[in-house]
Amino acid sequence: MIELPPPNVLAAALTRKSPRRDTHAEWRNWCETRLQFVPAAQLMFHQWKSLSLRERSLYDLYRTATHVNLTLQETPMSMKVSRLVNRRVRNNALKQKPSTRAGVMVSGWGYQGKTETVCEVLATFEQDWRALHDHLNPHAVEGTRDLHAPVAYVQTPVTAKPKSTCQAILDFFGADTKKMTLPELMRQVTASLHDHGVKALVLDDITRLRMHRADDQDSLDLIRAFMSMNVTLILIGVDIPHSGLLREGKWDGEARQWVLPPSRHARVHGLEATQTERRFDLVELDRFRYTTPGQITAFHDHLTGLEDNLRLLKARPGMLTSGTMPEYLMRRTDGVVGLLERLIEDGAQEAMDSGRELLDEDLLDEIIISLDDPGRDPAAGEIPAIPGSPVPDTAPASAAPARPRKGRNTVFDDHGPELAQPGA
Ligand SMILES: Nc1ncnc2c1ncn2[C@@H]1O[C@H](COP(=O)(O)OP(=O)(O)OP(=O)(O)O)[C@@H](O)[C@H]1O
Ligand SMILES: [Mg+2]
Secondary structure, three states: OOOOHHHHHHHHHHHOOOOOOOOOHHHHHHHHHHHOOOOOOOOHHHHHHHOHHHHHHHHHHHHHHHHHHOOOOHHHHHHHHHHHHEEEEEEEHHHOOOOOOOEEEEEEOOOOOHHHHHHHHHHHHHHHHHHHHHHOOOOOOOOOOOOOOOOOEEEEEOOOOHHHHHHHHHHHHHOOOOOOOOHHHHHHHHHHHOOOOOOOEEOOHHHHHOOOOOHHHHHHHHHHHHHHOOEEEEEEEHHHHHHOOOOOOEEEEOOOOOOOOHHHHHHHOOOOOOOOOEEEEEEEEOOOOOOOOHHHHHHHHHHHHHHHHHOOOOOOOOOOOOHHHHHHHHHHHHOOOOHHHHHHHHHHHHHHHOOOOOOOOHHOOOOOOOOOOOOOHHHHHHOOOOOOOOOOOOOHHHHOOOOOOOOOOOOOOOOOOOOOOOOO
C-alpha cells in the first residue's frame, strides 16, 4: 500500500508564506516553521505506475516541493562558523559586565551559505533563550510587556545611509519611523534593542557599504555604536577582508581579533561615556574543496545527503557519489554549496519533465545554472561567478583595484589569518 501525503500536509507545503525574515513576525514564523516540511516518500517507478492519474500528479507536485526544499546540511565549513557565532552570542548574552560585547564578522563569497548558516544558529539560540526566559518567568503574559525579540535580522539597504540603516533596524520591529531625524532614529534604535531584549543583531550583506562613500563610512560607524547596547553584532558580507570594512581596524594577533576604533556616533549621541574599542572575530565560510582525503570525504558526505533528499523514480544508490560524478559536480559548481543546490534542483526537475527520472552527467550538461535572484546585489559580489559562464558585467566591489597609497613599512605586521580566494 503506497502512502500519499495527507491533503493538509501537501496544502501546508504548497501554501507556505514566503520565508522572509526581516520583520519580527516573519523571523518568528520562519524560526517556528523552518523544520516542519516533511519530504515526500520515496517511490520506485513500478509503484508510481500503479497510482491513479490524479494520485500521480499529486505525488509529482509533492516531490517537486521536496526537491526545492532540500535540507540544510552541516558541513565542516558551516560548523566552523556556527560554533563561533554560537559561542559568542551565548557567552555575550550571559555576560553581566557593562563592557561592549565582541562581535562576529562572517565572510565568504556569494552563495556559499553565509545567511542560512548564521540564521540557523540564531534560530536555535532564540528558541533556547525563549525557553529559558519562560522557565525563569513563567507568568509573563504575551502582550502585556514589550515584544521579546532575542534576535533581530536586518538586511543592509542597497544604498545605506545612517538614516536608512536605522530605519531598516526599526522596520524589523514594525516601528513607525516617518519624519524622524537621525538623532531621534538613533534613540529609537537604542530603546528598541533594549526594550525588546535583543541579544544578537544581524546585519546581513554589510559589504553593500562602500567605504569610499562618506555616507557608508558614517553607517558603519553608526553600526559600531550599537555595540555599546550590549548586543552581539553579527556582520555578514562578501569578502570582508578586502571590502574596506576593516580599513580602520588593526589585527590583534594575541586575541586573534580585529580591533576597530571607538565609534564617533557613540560619542556624538552620548550612547556611552567611555571610548571603548570594538572587537570582532572574523570567520570565513569556505566552499568545498577537493584536494585532501578529508575534503573529498566531506564533499561526498554532502552529496550523499543531497541524494537522500531526491525523489526520482529510477535513481540508483550512489547516483551522485560514484564514478566521476563528484568531480563533475565539483567542476560545475566550484564547490559552492548554493550553486550545487541550484544545479541539483534544476536537474531533478529536468529528470522529472523528461521522464529520465535519474541524474547523470548527460542530463546535468543540459542545465545552465542561472541565479536571477532579485534579493541579491551583484555589485556587492552576492552573485558568484558560475564555472563555464561568462564573467558578469558587474564586478564585485572587492574586485575594484585599490588606489596605491604611500604608507609605513608593514613587512613585519601580522595581517591576520589568510582568507581563501575563490578559485584558489
Ligand atoms: N549547509 C548547506 N547545505 C545545503 N544547502 C545550503 C547550505 N548552505 C546554504 N545552502 C543553500 O545555498 C543557497 C545560498 O545560501 P545563502 O543564501 O545562505 O548564501 P550566502 O552566502 O548568504 O549568499 P549571498 O552572498 O549571495 O547572500 C541557499 O539556497 C541555501 O539553501
Ligand atoms: Mg546571504
